[in-house]
Amino acid sequence: MSVTILPRATWAPYVPVPETYEHAAAPPARSDNPDWNPVGGVFIHHRGPASPFGTDYPTEEVCLEDIALVYNDHTSNDDYNWDIGYNFLICRHGNIYQGRGYERGEANHAGHVEGIGRNAGFYSICALMRSNHTATEPMLRSFRELIHHLRVDAPVMGGNRILPHSHEYVTECPGNLTMYAQWGSTIDPAVPWSGLADIYIFAAQRWVNATYAGAPGYVECPENGRTGWSTVLSLTQGLQHELGIAPTVRNFGPGTFNALKSRNKRPDEETSQNLVRIYNAALWCKGYWASTDHLHWTADSQESFERLYRDAGLDYADTAQRQRMWPHVAKAMLRMDQLQLVPSGDADTRRVQQRLNARYVAGIGIPAMSLVPCDGVYSRDVQQGLMMGLQYELGIALGSINGYFGPGTQAALRGRGSGPLTGDLRYLFRAACYFNSPTFIPGEAAIGYDPADIGTDVLTSTHDRWLRIFQRFSQLPETGTNDYATWAQLLVSSGDTDRPATGCDGITEITASRGQALRAAGYRIVGRYLDEHLAPGDPSYLGKALKPGEPRTILDAGLRFFPIFQYNGTQLANFTYQKGFDQAGFAHFRAQEHGIPANTCIYFAVDYDALDVDIDSNIKPYFEGVKAGLAADGDRYTFGVYGSRNVCIRVSREVGATWSMVSGMSWGFSGNLGFPLPANWSFNQIREYEFQPGWGLDHDVWRDGGDPGVSSLVTG
Ligand SMILES: [Zn+2]
Numbered sequence: 114m115s116v117t118i119l120p121r122a123t124w125a126p127y128v129p130v131p132e133t134y135e136h137a138a139a140p141p142a143r144s145d146n147p148d149w150n151p152v153g154g155v156f157i158h159h160r161g162p163a164s165p166f167g168t169d170y171p172t173e174e175v176c177l178e179d180i181a182l183v184y185n186d187h188t189s190n191d192d193y194n195w196d197i198g199y200n201f202l203i204c205r206h207g208n209i210y211q212g213r214g215y216e217r218g219e220a221n222h223a224g225h226v227e228g229i230g231r232n233a234g235f236y237s238i239c240a241l242m243r244s245n246h247t248a249t250e251p252m253l254r255s256f257r258e259l260i261h262h263l264r265v266d267a268p269v270m271g272g273n274r275i276l277p278h279s280h281e282y283v284t285e286c287p288g289n290l291t292m293y294a295q296w297g298s299t300i301d302p303a304v305p306w307s308g309l310a311d312i313y314i315f316a317a318q319r320w321v322n323a324t325y326a327g328a329p330g331y332v333e334c335p336e337n338g339r340t341g342w343s344t345v346l347s348l349t350q351g352l353q354h355e356l357g358i359a360p361t362v363r364n365f366g367p368g369t370f371n372a373l374k375s376r377n378k379r380p381d382e383e384t385s386q387n388l389v390r391i392y393n394a395a396l397w398c399k400g401y402w403a404s405t406d407h408l409h410w411t412a413d414s415q416e417s418f419e420r421l422y423r424d425a426g427l428d429y430a431d432t433a434q435r436q437r438m439w440p441h442v443a444k445a446m447l448r449m450d451q452l453q454l455v456p457s458g459d460a461d462t463r464r465v466q467q468r469l470n471a472r473y474v475a476g477i478g479i480p481a482m483s484l485v486p487c488d489g490v491y492s493r494d495v496q497q498g499l500m501m502g503l504q505y506e507l508g509i510a511l512g513s514i515n516g517y518f519g520p521g522t523q524a525a526l527r528g529r530g531s532g533p534l535t536g537d538l539r540y541l542f543r544a545a546c547y548f549n550s551p552t553f554i555p556g557e558a559a560i561g562y563d564p565a566d567i568g569t570d571v572l573t574s575t576h577d578r579w580l581r582i583f584q585r586f587s588q589l590p591e592t593g594t595n596d597y598a599t600w601a602q603l604l605v606s607s608g609d610t611d612r613p614a615t616g617c618d619g620i621t622e623i624t625a626s627r628g629q630a631l632r633a634a635g636y637r638i639v640g641r642y643l644d645e646h647l648a649p650g651d652p653s654y655l656g657k658a659l660k661p662g663e664p665r666t667i668l669d670a671g672l673r674f675f676p677i678f679q680y681n682g683t684q685l686a687n688f689t690y691q692k693g694f695d696q697a698g699f700a701h702f703r704a705q706e707h708g709i710p711a712n713t714c715i716y717f718a719v720d721y722d723a724l725d726v727d728i729d730s731n732i733k734p735y736f737e738g739v740k741a742g743l744a745a746d747g748d749r750y751t752f753g754v755y756g757s758r759n760v761c762i763r764v765s766r767e768v769g770a771t772w773s774m775v776s777g778m779s780w781g782f783s784g785n786l787g788f789p790l791p792a793n794w795s796f797n798q799i800r801e802y803e804f805q806p807g808w809g810l811d812h813d814v815w816r817d818g819g820d821p822g823v824s825s826l827v828t829g
Pocket residue numbers: 157158159278286287
């Protein structure tokens with residue numbers, strides 16, 4: 114990265130007193146301070162209160178005049194040794210100017226930073242912006258470049274700190290740059306560029322930390338101008354403190370809800386200034402424009418507040434509902450999920466979300482139900498809301514509604530839920546179809562559910578076709594109706610756990626008699642582990658690996674088998690490219706040793722609820738390693754993926770797994786809620802049970818046309 118620093122001669126001609134021009138263009142020699150060593154890093158400044166030029170620096174000439182003014186001020190005052198105090202200045206257009214350059218910095222008040230000193234230990238960089246300005250992207254990018262230069266290739270190299278002038282000193286400098294004047298901000302070249310931050314969120318963060326530092330249980334949020342859970346939870350603690358709750362906790366629970374309910378004051382009626390500040394801050398954090406001074410509930414605040422009701426699917430104009438919903442709205446305001454459509458969201462999904470809120474939270478008033486997000490994304494919280502609405506429509510008592518797919522709900526789905534559907538119950542069935550869209554005809558394009566079918570009682574051909582394809586794809590009887598198995602399949606990743614299956618897997622050796630027992634129970638294909646990373650004698654040793662000769666025994670029992678590979682599949686840290694590469698090698702070796710023929714698919718396991726960030730950081734690299742490792746051994750075997758629906762979908766699409774084995778029985782996994790079955794699913798593990806005393810088995814639905822597994826062995 115090369116940095117352009119414009120010389121003093123650029124601004125010197127603008128110095129108001131002509132006699133000083135020569136001095137301004139060529140700095141005085143600086144031999145009087147041998148201690149200069151900017152080992153600390155940089156201090157950040159701005160140009161102070163409102164501009165004499167008006168509200169902005171419209172042209173570069175105005176920037177140059179302003180630097181010349183700084184020079185004039187500083188040279189009229191021997192505090193600065195008759196030179197401009199800043200080492201560098203950066204304007205809002207992104208130009209970097211030489212001040213005293215690599216000479217010592219003297220724009221700071223005297224004092225020390227952890228024994229380093231201030232003026233002798235730091236570069237000073239001044240932004241040409243005023244307290245009424247916010248930073249521009251070109252300015253911040255130039256800060257980043259200059260700081261990088263000062264750290265790595267300046268004639269006099271500086272340390273890594275980035276501090277605001279206000280560090281351990283009372284000044285409002287550097288104003289709206291303060292939130293960037295710290296490690297890890299967007300101007301820190303050691304971390305990725307993260308764009309502009311928000312001064313209103315920054316103001317909220319500073320205020321909430323300063324105001325509630327002493328409240329019992331309070332946890333500070335970062336002061337960085339960026340919204341996030343840590344900030345809204347700090348605001349939640351502030352709210353609790355104002356409502357008289359002690360100690361405060363980082364959770365908006367029933368206590369907070371009830372305290373708000375009994376206070377019974379919406380923000381526009383609120384008399385406590387601190388509460389008004391919290392509500393304004395919550396609007397800012399939620400992505401709505403609110404009052405810029407936080408202290409007053411302005412027309413902007415009110416307009417956003419009413420919009421937030423509408424975004425949530427609520428009716429602000431209905432005065433009773435407006436009041437009744439306020440604690441729910443407050444809770445939603447202090448969460449990070451969105452009520453506005455997000456870029457990855459879908460407008461039809463959002464309409465369903467809003468209807469869930471309107472009917473079941475505002476209308477029916479289900480006690481256990483909170484407002485669901487209205488972001489257009491089918492997620493765990495939306496699934497919960499849908500389940501609660503469904504429980505209500507099935508006739509479950511209000512106080513018993515919990516969103517859980519338990520025995521009562523299952524029984525109601527087998528009864529009333531399996532009859533002819535109209536109105537709200539039919540709506541929820543079709544909404545669930547939409548959430549499980551697309552479905553697949555193997556080898557053909559994905560089939561999406563037509564959103565126009567969600568809101569009608571008419572049995573359309575598009576609904577009927579989608580439902581039948583979904584049933585076939587899910588390996589359910591193709592009834593075209595809302596039978597129990599179909600409801601279960603739509604609602605939870607395990608589906609109907611009692612349905613028959615022809616696949617199974619387990620850690621137990623398949624002997625001849627066990628093979629016969631499996632076949633007699635209807636199983637045709639069994640999953641077995643290729644290897645185990647622990648040695649016999651280790652307390653956690655399972656003895657799960659295929660035994661010599663076992664593949665032959667399995668085939669002789671009239672069964673097929675499929676190989677699984679899992680070492681330490683339950684922890685994120687065990688997934689790296691190198692481990693994937695090495696484990697593919699072990700898998701290849703074992704498979705060959707057992708005479709498993711070429712082109713067999715080996716399933717590598719992700720045996721925990723990996724989130725998207727984990728998939729990006731570790732799971733994908735691991736599978737890239739698996740892919741490369743198998744390739745290094747001549748691509749004799751292909752790889753499949755065992756994991757949640759999301760893990761299977763992403764690893765198949767982004768790394769190229771041949772088949773998916775879905776851990777459907779873990780239906781509470783976030784990676785299973787809100788994701789359809791992967792297009793290439795071959796096994797769906799729906800239940801674990803004790804097949805015979807001491808012999809545990811996983812019950813796996815094998816899909817017709819799925820991975821055939823191993824039905825012959827290679828000898829010699
Ligand atoms: Zn300053």
